[in-house]
Amino acid sequence: MNKNLRVRIKNVVLKTPLLTSSGTSGSRDEINLMQNRNKILASLGAFVTKGVSINESLGNKEPRIVEVRSGILNSIGLQNKGVRKFFEEDVPELRKYELPVVVNISASSVSEFGELSERILNYNTHSIIKGIEINVSCPNIKKGGAAFGADPLLVEQVVKEVKSKVHDSLCIITKLSPNVTDITQIGKAAINGGTDALSMINTLRGMAIDVHSGMPVLGNQIGGLSGPCIKPVGVYMVFECFRKIPECSRKEIPIVGIGGISNCSDALEYILAGATAVGIGTQWFINNTIFEDIHKDLATYLRKNNETIENLIGKAHGHSFKKNPC
């Protein structure tokens, strides 16, 4: 194992800083149907599942996906089979990955977040699940469907509720939405609530209209933008959080940088901005060897420059340096 690549999020050691990002790598053993499954699993530090909710959800109307310039808009609508079936059917399969697993959770009220976390804790008899990623971008039914993620008070409440159920037995990551005026406010609120780490960004709200029919393309009309086109936004938000949130600057609360990563230099950008680990999503659909490619290139970069990931985190906030590019 390459020590230069190793990072940790709270008490979970990641052998590489590469994570799957929620909703783009399945929740079962889909990776095992890939020829390069061993390389993928060897390149990952942890596996983040698709969003899980208390009850089964059928998701949104079709079409759920539309391609845009250098990215996609999706409105999957959090289709999943519910937490009970997830543990019955999928978790046993996830064991085969032999990776720390983080469950991405979504709920429609603060108390539901709590109930969901409690269930996960109870079902997790084999301790395969190492962490919970709270998706605060989902709509809050009580507040007319507005996302939790835009209201610092709500985010703090949600995180507190989850924390009160799982205590220190699971690592809590709060996944922030970019659809806010000041992401650092939300980040701070999550930290006040007791989160162990932040991840950002979720998809940016967007839509596409078919000019020939005059109608929105997505069945749900609006969707979330992801892919290479959102990377500058993601890098900026990680940079801002690292700079303005003292716990992040002091590297007490690690950040998982997500959004549009398609190669090694993209991943490095996030790390230099302040991310401890990175999540790779949409681009995996395009390049099915992306995990092993980035893993290899990162390792080469670190070796050539005699560096470690730990040491590179947040370097963009200091002085400029001269390094061999990757």
Place this chain on the structure above:
Amino acid sequence: MQYNLLANYTNDKEFKALVRKKLSNIKSYNAFCFAVLNILIRKLDIKTCYLNKKCFDESLLSFKTDGHSSLTEDKTVTENCAFLLKNKTTNLIFSFGHQGAENLQNLSNHIYSLDNNTFKNIHIVLFKSSEELDKARQVNKATVYKRSFFTTCYDICEKIIETNKVDVKKIPSKKRNSTLLSDKRRDLAGLHMVEIMDNIPVGKEDSKLYKLIFKTKEPLDIMPGQFVMISTLKEKNRFKSKTIQSISKVKPDIHNDLQTKQISYLKRPFGIYRTYYENFSDDYGSKLNIEKELAAILYTVKPNRFEIVYKVLDRGVGTNELTRLVKGDKVEMLAPLGKVFDVRKFVKEEWDEIHIVGGGVGIAPLIYLVQVLRFYNIKVKAFIGIEDYKSLIYKAGRTKSHENTRRNARIYIDDLKYFGLSESSDIYVSFLCDTDAVQFKGIKNVFKGSLVTEPYSEYLRKHNHLKINTFTCGPFAMMQKVHTVTAQFNIKTYVLMEKRMACGIGVCFSCVCKTIENGENHNSRVCMEGPIIESKQINWNE
């Protein structure tokens, strides 16, 4: 049907003794295999020719006969093969995978050169394990074992257990899964660099239909119903990590448009139209005539040449990009994808007829299903709906006899003929637009100005005593109609679904289709739970 079987085979007593020694050495292993083969042979009413004991000492190439007197030990393999060719019946020639590639190469080369694509002589190489078999199925082996088929001891045993209830329990047999549709892909999904061999417009001048022919470096098993996802932009390592963004290496003509024009980002899903095997003629399907029981234990080499037929959408980004690909271009492809339809299991049932009902470009993936079904000698009837006759015509690739000119060919129809369907009795064509009747030469069952479902329901009404299974692909409304019609006659129907996809590997949930399972509504991923889905599971009303 009558076969002659040639094998290195001693008399019954001897092999029985040898079998007792089990698999301890090559000789007894050979004998064991033939003990097993013998059972199968009897069941299939195959006449056997025995070979000399010497064959167990690797002298594979000398024959001695029992029953057919003209084969003699001291004759060369060429002479013996020549003798075989005089026989009217089909000859099965079994040999062993472990007997040295050179011997096998000689034998299969001789058979191949004398046979002249009549498929009267069928060479079958037996392997000890499926790993050995897999190695042999790689395409580079196609030159060693020329146009041979492969099987293993396990496959034969399984067949016997199944058909004869013979006590071969001690023989370890692999577990097969019980459902027709499964995730047991022979090859896992992988990223392949494909090389374009041809990209031919089909139909009238303003053609919207193209046939894309390409090859892969590594051969790969794609089962009927499975699909591939192709990156429609030509580019070397377009998405590899060192390029900063995919856009940087795009062809210049597109690059100029970059600010205003959309280029494709996701790969595009397509069904396979047909595959080609090294050394097999295009029309092998109409000549190869192996009994179902036997075909069910045979494996071909893996294909490395594939064709897809695609329709260019009016505002389709990806399909328009595809039309720009030319011979020699390389693009990335993720394949094989989707559930595996277990054809071997499927053909075990005694179907009278298998029907394919296709509309427009939806016919394309059904043709590949026919290709595979015909290998098992299954009776297939094709019901296809197209716009008009002209839209079928294209200039096919150069053949050996026409070095410089392209010959006229008909999409769908010609390949169905190649697979052994009769133009006059097995193919039913509905033309949506009226066209010149003179052009239908050959096709007897022509329906003008009609949708494919009309003659199809008429056919079912007339033949409702037959045991039929239907496969359909095409526009949603057409498939829905086919479902209604076949449900009326209680005919099991599978549809090949089509939905917008992003990943193709079941992780994004964008390709869902509404289904009903045990009375509950579901959204099933077409790329994972399909694309072949039983029609009664689909929620057609949504």
